[in-house]
Amino acid sequence: MSGLDTIPPVLLARLGKPDSRAIDGYVADGGYASWKNVLAGAKSGEWTPAKLTDMVKASGLRGRGGAGFPCGLKWTFVPTKEKRGEKPVYLLCNADESEPGTFKDRLLIEQDPHQILEGMMLASFALDVKHAYIYIRGEMVHGAEYLNAAIAEAHAKGFLGTDILGSGVDLTITVHRGAGAYICGEETALIESLEGKRGHPRIKPPFPAVSGVWGCPTVVNNVETLCCVKHIVDRGADWFKGVGRNEKNTGPKLYAVSGHVEKPGVYEAPIGIPWEQLLAMAGGVRGGRKLKAVIPGGSSAPMLTAAEIAGIPMDFDGIAAAKSMFGSAAIIVMDETTDIPKAVTNIAKFYAHESCGQCTPCREGTPWLLKMLRRIVNGEGKKTDLDLLLQISNQMGNGMTICVFADAAIAPVISGITKFRGEFEAYIEKSTKPGFETAASSDITAAIADRTAAGMHS
Amino acid sequence: MSGGANVPVAEQAGLPRTGEHGALSCGKALSFSKEARAELDRLLTRYPTKQAALLPTLWLAQKEWGWISREAVDAVASLLGLAPAFVWGVVTFYTMYNRAPVGKHLIQVCTSISCHLNGAEEVFHECKKRLGGLKTGETSKDGKYTVIEVECLAQCDKAPAVMVNDDDYAVITKDNLDAFLKGLG
Numbered sequence: 001m002s003g004l005d006t007i008p009p010v011l012l013a014r015l016g017k018p019d020s021r022a023i024d025g026y027v028a029d030g031g032y033a034s035w036k037n038v039l040a041g042a043k044s045g046e047w048t049p050a051k052l053t054d055m056v057k058a059s060g061l062r063g064r065g066g067a068g069f070p071c072g073l074k075w076t077f078v079p080t081k082e083k084r085g086e087k088p089v090y091l092l093c094n095a096d097e098s099e100p101g102t103f104k105d106r107l108l109i110e111q112d113p114h115q116i117l118e119g120m121m122l123a124s125f126a127l128d129v130k131h132a133y134i135y136i137r138g139e140m141v142h143g144a145e146y147l148n149a150a151i152a153e154a155h156a157k158g159f160l161g162t163d164i165l166g167s168g169v170d171l172t173i174t175v176h177r178g179a180g181a182y183i184c185g186e187e188t189a190l191i192e193s194l195e196g197k198r199g200h201p202r203i204k205p206p207f208p209a210v211s212g213v214w215g216c217p218t219v220v221n222n223v224e225t226l227c228c229v230k231h232i233v234d235r236g237a238d239w240f241k242g243v244g245r246n247e248k249n250t251g252p253k254l255y256a257v258s259g260h261v262e263k264p265g266v267y268e269a270p271i272g273i274p275w276e277q278l279l280a281m282a283g284g285v286r287g288g289r290k291l292k293a294v295i296p297g298g299s300s301a302p303m304l305t306a307a308e309i310a311g312i313p314m315d316f317d318g319i320a321a322a323k324s325m326f327g328s329a330a331i332i333v334m335d336e337t338t339d340i341p342k343a344v345t346n347i348a349k350f351y352a353h354e355s356c357g358q359c360t361p362c363r364e365g366t367p368w369l370l371k372m373l374r375r376i377v378n379g380e381g382k383k384t385d386l387d388l389l390l391q392i393s394n395q396m397g398n399g400m401t402i403c404v405f406a407d408a409a410i411a412p413v414i415s416g417i418t419k420f421r422g423e424f425e426a427y428i429e430k431s432t433k434p435g436f437e438t439a440a441s442s443d444i445t446a447a448i449a450d451r452t453a454a455g456m457h458s
Numbered sequence: 459m460s461g462g463a464n465v466p467v468a469e470q471a472g473l474p475r476t477g478e479h480g481a482l483s484c485g486k487a488l489s490f491s492k493e494a495r496a497e498l499d500r501l502l503t504r505y506p507t508k509q510a511a512l513l514p515t516l517w518l519a520q521k522e523w524g525w526i527s528r529e530a531v532d533a534v535a536s537l538l539g540l541a542p543a544f545v546w547g548v549v550t551f552y553t554m555y556n557r558a559p560v561g562k563h564l565i566q567v568c569t570s571i572s573c574h575l576n577g578a579e580e581v582f583h584e585c586k587k588r589l590g591g592l593k594t595g596e597t598s599k600d601g602k603y604t605v606i607e608v609e610c611l612a613q614c615d616k617a618p619a620v621m622v623n624d625d626d627y628a629v630i631t632k633d634n635l636d637a638f639l640k641g642l643g
Binding site for chain 1: 504505507508510511512513514516517525538547548551552553555569570571572574575576607608609610611612613614615616621624625626633
C-alpha cells in the first residue's frame, strides 16, 4: 500500500452527520477518548507533555495554515518552566481564514467544532497551556456561535475547567472574534489584535514561542493543524506518517478547490496526490473547457500554467519544486476563458485593500501596483508599464517589510506578467493605437473607484 | 461617477462632521445598557488585560447602537481606560465596525478572486442598480438596504458569495438576484 492510496475521510469523517456539532454525537463517534486517555495517563505518568510533543514530531505534521513549518518542532521552541518562570504559555488557534481561495477551516468550524476543541486540549496539555484562545475572523459569526456552544458543552461534560476529570489539569478556551482584517491571520498581527490593537505584524525575533501575546510564550496553530493533532493522538504517529507522499509530506490534507471547476468544494486526500487526481475529484474543468492556469495555494501563491502544474504532487515540496507555494492548499482553477490581466488586477485589489499600512514599500506599493494594473485593463496602459510593475514588485518584496504580506502581494503580479505577458501586451497595444477610444470603465475599475469614493478604503 | 472621487462618508450620509479624529457624531451621549455592562464584566474575566477586551467591546457597542459613533468611541474608551484616539485608530483598522449608520440589511458582496471568476462584479453592480441606483456604502431612502463590496468571505466554493448582516448566502447570480433581494424583505 502506498501513502497516496485513497483513505476514508479522517478530518471530514463526521461531515454531513445529523447535528454533527453536538457533543453527544462527537462522543458517540469516539470523540474525547484521547483527551480522557491523556488526562488519565497524566496522573499515572503514562502521558507527559514531552511524550505528546514527541508523538507530533514523529508524525511529521507540518502546519496547515500556509507556512508548512513542522508543528512538533514549533512546540519545542517554547522555553522550559525553569526558563520562563511565572509566565503562562498561551495557545492560539488561528481561525482567521481569509486568503482568497481558502475556505477549508470554515467547514471544520461550522461542522465539527469539537474536533478542533479536542485538538486544542491535547496541544494545551503538550504545551502546559491553561488558557487557549480561538481567534476567529469576524465574518464567521455563526462559526463563533458554534464554537462557543461547543465550549459550553465541553465545560458541562467536565472536559474543560479546573482539575479536569480529577487529573489536576486546568484549561479554559475563549473565542475571540476579529473584525475584518486579512493581516490578522499573520501570527504576530493576530497577537496584536488579540491584545486589543490594530493588527500590525511584529518584527521577529523574538518569535511568539518565546515572547508572544502579553509578552508570554505563545504557540499559534491553524485550525486544521490542531485537528490533525487529535487524530495523531487517536491513531498514532506511524499511522499519520504512513499517509502521504513521503516523510516530509505526511498525513491527510484538506484541499479547497474553487474557480472554474464543476464541483467546487473541500476535498480530503493524502497529502501529495497528483494534480490530475485532485482536479478529477472536483469534477474537472467546468464545461469541459481547457485549463489555463492554477493558483495552487491561495491568492498569494504564484500562478502556474496548465503545462507547469501537470503531474505535480500537491504538497509543500511538490509545489515548491514547481516554483510556487502550497500555502493553505487553496486551489483556484482558471479555465481558458479567464482574462489573466483582470484576474491579476482583482488579486492586486485585495492586497491594496488589506495592507496594514505599517511598512512603506507595502503601504505605497500595493495601491501603486493596483493603479497601474487598473490602467492597463482599462485600456490606458503604456508600453513601459509592465517593466515598471515588475520593478516595483521587486522593490517591495524579498525582505523589505516586517511581514511577508508584500511578498504575497507581488507573487500574482510577477507570475501573471511573466507567464502571460502577451495578454497584458495586447491590452496595452490596443490602448496605444491611434484613434482608440478609452473604454468607459471596466467592472473592476468602477468597483474600486466607487469604494474609494464611499470612504470604504481605509 | 456622480459623487465625485473624494466625497467623505459624512457628506454622503448627510451627517455633520463633528467628531474628533474624523469620527461621526450621533448627536447624543451614549452609555452602555445594564445587559451590555454585565456582558462586558464577563468578557473582562477572559483576558489578563482590560485592553484585550477592546474588539469584543466594540462589537457590543455596534450591537447596541448599530454603528460606532464618536460617542460610542468615548463610551468604550472610558470603560476600558483607553484614549479615544487610540480606540478610533483601532476602529478604522478593521472593516466590520460601521463608521456610519447602515441599512436594516447590510448587503456585503464578495468580489475576491474565486467570486470574481464567477461574475461577482456584475452581481455587485446589478445589486446596487436594482436597489434604486445606490452608490457603494449608501443606504436606500427607506433605510432598508446598504450595499458594500467585501474581500474574501471564505465561501469560495459558493461563489459569488454574499453576506447579509450575520448570514451567509451562496451562489448569488444575476439570475437569482431578484429572488434573493425579495427574500430579504
